[in-house]
Amino acid sequence: MIITRTPYRLSFFGGGTDYNPWFEENGGLVLAVGLAHYCYLTVRYLPPFFEHKTRVVYGKEENVINNKDIQHPSVRGCLEYLNISEGVEIHHDGDLPARSGLGSSSSFTVGLLNSLYALKQQMKSPRQLAEEAIDVEQNWLKESVGIQDQIMAAHGGFRIIEMGPDANWNVKNMLLPKEYLKSLEDNVLLGFSGISRMAEQHAKNKIENIKQGKTNEELQTIFSIAQEALQAFHDQVGFDEIGRLLDQSWQCKRRLAEGVSADWMDDLYKTAIQKGAFGGKLMGAGGGGFFFFLAPPNKHHKIRDALSQIKVWVPFKIDHTGSQVIFYNEILNLK
Numbered sequence: 001m002i003i004t005r006t007p008y009r010l011s012f013f014g015g016g017t018d019y020n021p022w023f024e025e026n027g028g029l030v031l032a033v034g035l036a037h038y039c040y041l042t043v044r045y046l047p048p049f050f051e052h053k054t055r056v057v058y059g060k061e062e063n064v065i066n067n068k069d070i071q072h073p074s075v076r077g078c079l080e081y082l083n084i085s086e087g088v089e090i091h092h093d094g095d096l097p098a099r100s101g102l103g104s105s106s107s108f109t110v111g112l113l114n115s116l117y118a119l120k121q122q123m124k125s126p127r128q129l130a131e132e133a134i135d136v137e138q139n140w141l142k143e144s145v146g147i148q149d150q151i152m153a154a155h156g157g158f159r160i161i162e163m164g165p166d167a168n169w170n171v172k173n174m175l176l177p178k179e180y181l182k183s184l185e186d187n188v189l190l191g192f193s194g195i196s197r198m199a200e201q202h203a204k205n206k207i208e209n210i211k212q213g214k215t216n217e218e219l220q221t222i223f224s225i226a227q228e229a230l231q232a233f234h235d236q237v238g239f240d241e242i243g244r245l246l247d248q249s250w251q252c253k254r255r256l257a258e259g260v261s262a263d264w265m266d267d268l269y270k271t272a273i274q275k276g277a278f279g280g281k282l283m284g285a286g287g288g289g290f291f292f293f294l295a296p297p298n299k300h301h302k303i304r305d306a307l308s309q310i311k312v313w314v315p316f317k318i319d320h321t322g323s324q325v326i327f328y329n330e331i332l333n334l335k
Contacts, residue, residue, distance in 0.1 A: 001044040002118045003327035006111035007034035007319035008095075008102040009152035010190070010283065010292060012242075013249055014226035016256055018146035020138075020167060021210045022219055028163035029226040030148045031174065031233070034156030034319035037095040039107040043115040046087040053087035054079075059098070074109045077140045081132070082116050090115075096314065100192060101284025106149035107323075109133045114323045121330075126322050127171075130154040144204040156322035160230060180236050185317055186297050187239045189277070191310035193265075195288030206256050218252040225249045243278020243294040250281040265291075268309055275303045290314075 010033050017028035046055060052063035056075050067085065070076040075090060090112070098104045110133045117124050124132070133150035137143045151161055151171055158174040158181065176184075209215045229245045250269070254261045265282060268291065272280060276299030283290040291310065295303055304313055 001042065001327065001329045002115045002325060004041050004043075004111045004115045004118070004323060005321075005326045006039045006041070006107045006114065006153050006323040007156050007321070008037050008039065008104055008107050009033065009149055010035055010102060010316075011148060011152075013229040013245065014161075014222060015148065016146075016206065016215075016219055016253060017223050017226065018148040018161065018163060019207055019210055020147070021207055023163035024165055024167060026220070027223065028161075029223055029230070030161040030163075031159075031226060031229055032148055032152050032161065033158045034152050034322060035096075035102065036317040036319040037102075037314065038319075039095075039104060039111050039153075040093040041108070041111045041115045042089075042091040042093075043112070043119055044089050045119065046089040048087065055089045057090070058092040073141050073143075074105065074112060074136070077136045078109065078112045078116060081136050081140055082113070082120070084116060084120075088116075088119070097192065099289070101282065101289030103149035103153060103284070106133060106137065106145070107153040109136055110150055110153040110323050114325060118325050118328060126154040129323060144207050154323050156319040158318060174233060176233065176236065181318065184239070187278075187294050188316035189272075189280075189291075189293040189295055189300055189303060190314045190316045191291050191293075191304075191307065192312045192314065193268075193288055193291060193309060194311035209256065215256050218255050221252045222249055225252070239294055239296070240278045243280070245279070246281055246294055247273070247279035250279070253281065264309070268307055271306050272303050275299065275306045277303055 012031045014030035017023055018030050022028060053065050054067055056062040056070060056072055058072060062070055064070055067079045094104060096102060110129050113129055113132055130151045134147050137145050147169060148161055152159060155171055160172040160174055161169060163169045225245055225248055232241055261282060269280065272293050277293040277295040280291060280293035283292055
C-alpha cells in the first residue's frame with residue numbers, strides 16, 4: 001500500500017503567463033507557493049477476489065472490470081500513461097474542496113503519478129513528476145491547462161517559475177529569511193467563497209483570447225508586474241507594496257476572459273480593500289473558489305466580519321516538501 005501527500009498551490013503573481021501559447025512566444029514568470037493543505041492518495045494492487053478489477057473512490061465510487069471504463073479522467077489517463085493493466089484500488093482524500101482555484105486537479109495528477117510509480121517500486125524526481133503530469137493533462141487528456149499547477153504540486157516551497165520557447169521551464173527557490181516568510185504567512189487571508197467551478201471553460205476562453213491576440217496587453221502587464229514583484233520580494237519590501245502589486249495584477253486578470261469575475265465578486269473585493277486589505281485576487285481561472293487577500297493581521301478580524309459571503313477561512317502556511325510518499329508497505333501483486 002502506498003500513501004502520497006501532495007500540496008495545493010497559491011499563485012501570487014504571473015498567473016496566465018504559464019499558458020503555452022503565451023510563454024513560448026513571449027516568456028512567462030510565475031511566483032507561487034505550495035500550500036500546507038494536501039491531496040492524499042492511497043493506492044494498492046487490488047486482490048483478484050472481486051467481480052470488479054479496479055476500484056476508485058473520490059467524490060463517488062467506481063468499480064470497473066476494464067481500466068478504460070474509468071470515468072475519472074486523471075485516473076484513467078495516468079493508468080494508461082504508465083501502462084498499468086493490473087487491478088488497483090485508489091482512494092482520494094483532500095483537505096480543501098476541488099474546483100476551487102488552488103490547483104487541486106494537478107495535485108491529484110502529480111500525487112497519483114507519484115503513488116503509481118511507488119507501487120511499481122520506482123521513484124521520480126519532482127521535475128519528472130511535473131513534466132509527466134503536464135504531458136498527461138495537456139496531451140493525453142487534452143485539457144486546457146497551464147503548467148504552474150503541476151510544477152508547484154511536485155516541488156512545493158516558494159518558487160520562481162521561468163518559462164520560454166519550446167515549452168522550456170525552470171524552477172528556482174525564492175530565497176527569503178524565515179522571519180520574512182513567517183510575517184508573510186501572518187499577513188495572508190484565504191477564504192472560500194462556497195462556489196466550486198469548472199475551470200476548463202474559463203481556461204479555454206483565456207487560451208483562445210491569447211491565440212487571437214486579444215489579451216496581449218493584459219498578459220504583458222501581468223508579466224511585468226511579476227518581474228517587479230520578484231524584485232520586491234528580493235528587497236523584502238513591506239506587504240503594503242506587495243499588496244499594491246497584487247491589486248494591479250488582479251485588475252488585469254479580470255479582463256483576460258469573460259466570467260473571470262462577477263459583480264458580487266467585485267463588490268466583495270472592494271469591501272475587503274475598504275476594510276484594510278492591501279490587495280488580493282480570486283484564485284485560479286476565476287468564476288468562484290478561493291479569495292486571497294494580503295492584509296495586516298490587526299485588520300483580519302474586521303475583514304472577515306465584513307465578508308459574510310465567505311463560508312470558510314483557511315489558515316495559510318507554506319509547504320516546503322512538494323509531493324511525498326508518506327507511507328510505503330510493499331505488498332505482493334496477486335495475479
